[in-house]
Amino acid sequence: MDMNTAKDKPVVCFGEILWDVLPTERKPGGAPMNVAYHLHKLGIKSTLVSAIGHDKAGADLVDFLHSIKLSANYVQVSHQQPTSEVLAKISASHEVSYEIVYPVAWDNIAWDTDFEPLITNAGALVFGSLSSRDVTSRETLYKMLKLATYRVFDVNLRAPHYSVAIITDLLNQADLVKLNVSELMLIAGWYDAGCKTERDCTDMLFTYFDFKELLITKGSSGASYYTPSFRYDYPAYKINVADTIGSGDAFLAAFLAMKLKNEPLETSLDYAAAMGAFITSQSGACPDYSKFDLDRFIWEKKFSGKSRLTAALKLTAH
Structure with missing residues (x-):
């Protein structure tokens, strides 16, 4: 993909929109919605394609989208399935587990002829694995993938809502794959049980599939x-963790925002690491903030105490 032609085009995010039901409150969520939210905050036009139920929970999500100036024009309303609500449990170590109901409205995102110009004119299509669990949404996604010029697979394995066959299909259709290190080791093991190290697993996946870029998030590492042909490691920002909900989505959004603006790889990774840390330091996936708040966070982290400007970066040729 030529980033010079993509930088002024919108990013389409396909999949789930839902309520994350936390112990004391509920907050809007869903990986594709989170990515669209943060892209918008960073000045990249983004469009969400999803579905809600014909219920108050769905109407409240539409109100939220309007409040953050994201279009709901491609958010379908299902009269058969309810709006998705996910019970999020946060452990003492700040790790999050999810109880995901099936079926819900975003399992039935139907193909619409308006999707064709939307996708063909997009700079990127971001999609996950969760929204492909049902045949209706999966077939719609597959049609989009055939039209997209740059396909970003944001892996989000949530047992039991995935299969090896479908993940394989999606990997075969991706240009950039983003996943965490646990997902990397699990997926690589499906194809080669002998993969034990990160390097072995990535080498095997590049041999097995045609995607050209792989982003691996490792939390505090x-x-x-x-x-x-090469590997680039980038350190994490040190923060006090509130919760990890949506941190990977924020990381991906910031990386894409910089990439679409033709920023250098180091800049893209630094901004992604900062965004992931910034969101992790707050509660929920989509806290209210401005780009100024993020830039101030980066400045304070870089120039308080030991400067990140001296952090060790590794660029390794294979």
């Missing part, structure tokens, strides 16, 4: 960017 930072992140790594791979192509078939």
Whole structure:
């Protein structure tokens, strides 16, 4: 994909929109919605394609989209299935587990002829694995993938809502794959049980599939960017964790925002790491903030105490 032609085009985010029901409150969520939210905050036009139920929970989500100036024009309303609500449990170590109901409205995103110009004119299509669990949404996604010029697979394995066959299909149709290190090791093991290290697993996946970019998030250990020919490691920002809900989505949104603006790889990874940390330091996936708030967070982290400007970065040729 030529980023010079993509930088002024919108990003389409396909999949779930839902309520994350936390112990004391509920907050809007869903990986594609989170990515669209943060892209919008960073000045990238984004469009969400999803579905809600014909109920108050769905109407409240539409009100939220309007409040953050995201279009609901491609959010379908289902009269058969309810709006998705996910019970999120946060452990003492700040890890999050999810109880995801099936079926819900976003399992039935139907193909619409208006999707064709939307996708063909987009700079990127972001999609996950969760929204492909039902045949209706999956067939709609597959049609979109045939039209997209840059396909970003945001892996989000939530047992039992995935299969090896479907994940394989999606990997075969991706240009950039983003996943966490646990998902990397699990998926690589499906194809080669002998993969034991990160390097072995990434090498195997690049041999097995045609995607050209791989983003691996590692929590407090930072992140790594791979192509078939090189690896780039980037450290994490040190923060006090509120919860990890949506941190990976924020990371991806910031990386894409910089990539679509033709920023250097180091800049893209730094901004992604900062955004992931910034969201992790707050409650919920979509806290209210401005780009100024994020830039101030980066400035304070870089120039308080030991400067991140001296952090060790590794660019390794394969």
